[in-house]
Amino acid sequence: MGLCARPTAEPRRIYELIGQIQLLNADDKKVHPLFFSPYIGERTAQLCRQAGIGYFDETGNCWISYKTILISQYSNVKPPAPRRKSRQLFAPKSMRIIRALLSQPLKGWHQSELAKEVKISLGLVNRIIRRLLESAFLTLVNGRVYLKDRKALLDEWVKAEDLQNNPAIEYYAAEPLPQFEQRLDELSRKENFQYSLTMFAGARYRAPFVRINRLHAYVQGDIAAVAHSLGLKAVSSGGNVLLIPAPDEGVFYGNSRIHDRNIVSDVQLYVDLKNAHGRGEEQAEAVAERCLQPIMVKRTIEQEAKLHEFLRLRDQGGSLLRSGDAVAAANTLTSAWDILESLSQADKGGERNILRFNLWLARLEAAFKGEDRRRLEEADILFPTEQDVLNAQAEPSYSRGWVMYGLMLRAALQAKWFEKKEARQEARNNFQNLFGIVTSPCSENSTDIKPKAEEIKKWLAL
Secondary structure, X not given: OEEEEOOOOOHHHHHHHHHHHHHHHXXXXXXXXXXXXXOOOHHHHHHHHHHOOEEEOOOOOEEEEEOOEEEEEOOOOOOOOOOOOOOOOOOHHXXXXXXXXXXXXXXXXXXXXXXXXXXXXXXXXXXXXXXXXXXOOEEEEOOEEEEOOHHHHHHHHHHHOOHHHOOOEEEEOOOOHHHHHHHHHHHHHHHOOOEEEEHHHHHHHHOOOOOOOOEEEEEOOOHHHHHHHOOOEEOOOOOOEEEEEOOOHHHHOOOEEEOOEEEOOHHHHHHHHHHHOOHHHHHHHHHHHHHOHHHHOOOXXXXXXXXXXXXXXXXXHHHHHHHOOHHHHHHXXXXXXXXXXXOOHHHHOOHHHHHHHHHHHHHHHHHHHHOOHHHHHHHHHHOOOHHHHHHHOOOOOOOHHHHHHHHHHHHHHHHHHOOOHHHHHHHHHHXXXXXXXXXXXXXXXXXXXXXXXXXXXXXXXX
């Protein structure tokens, strides 16, 4: 039995201990680990149990499982509250970072990219990222931060969020709520203010489950003026329209536009419903099951490691492709593709389509730069026909300009390498048509694509 004692018990300490145990076990030095710290919180305790690490602290919390022995005790004694830090993790501006991370739970972020995305200073991003790393909510790989414990971070947000800190103002609307929603949307566009439906009104568009005839909406600006313009009557209780002052513009981050209505992001919707309690929690679970699978799915430590290896290869391959190293990009993205096929369906999600496109493009560029016909054949395995590419273009992450560029490059390779003269001529004609499209000033990404298209045209001797 090996004892590890630390003055604090942040979750990252447990991940460090897991790594040390794996190294010892690899050397055939089997140990039964035991962790001690003055106070071990709920999340750290959960990580210990998942990893089979025994623990105990000064307040009486303990869990020790060894052969046929199990000792388990939970203490209600809490340590003195730590000193509040100047920047709270769940303060309105800090929350912009957490919303962005959870809205795209499998994305890797550079800190400068994240600061630009959520419109806050790089200094604040750096401070919040440091705290999230210390709490083992994030991991840092090749300069990018990735979510590590997605569900735990969402749970912490639920605990920290409290609609009572930002109480809704109750009104009564005489008309049916769908008609009121339409007038609210029309007024927001006319008066240029933001709003987003949340709670059951928002869930009706994302994952309908519980039907309640009340409308909750975050509203930016002067709520009294908005209510007056909409003809709402203020009431002390029993209202069917509840307008919530937006605590920060970040609450509108990741909004959906569905049937001409603005809906809060799925993570914001889930948090609001969980804090409504009662039937709100039922509706929150329906939202989680339908919309938040990459966050909610339970993974073993090995599955989480495999997912992060995929994310690392995916982003490294994308960087290589953008830098022009097509051969290395194709090899790296192929490795990511191989791992993706072994991931759970929840983790594959939308990753499969965008990775397939990037791998297809990398193989085409590798074929062109290395004059390697095998790479063209490998690309055609992913998208056998031009129509297959066009059908996949419906994926929102695809750029139409780069799709057209890929088809143009494919046509150029076919014009060069097809054996039959008629097929080469047809491919050449297709290339010329696509060349005109991608180099047009009206084409998406034409500034970046035009020099590459000119190089291909020169190679084809046109």
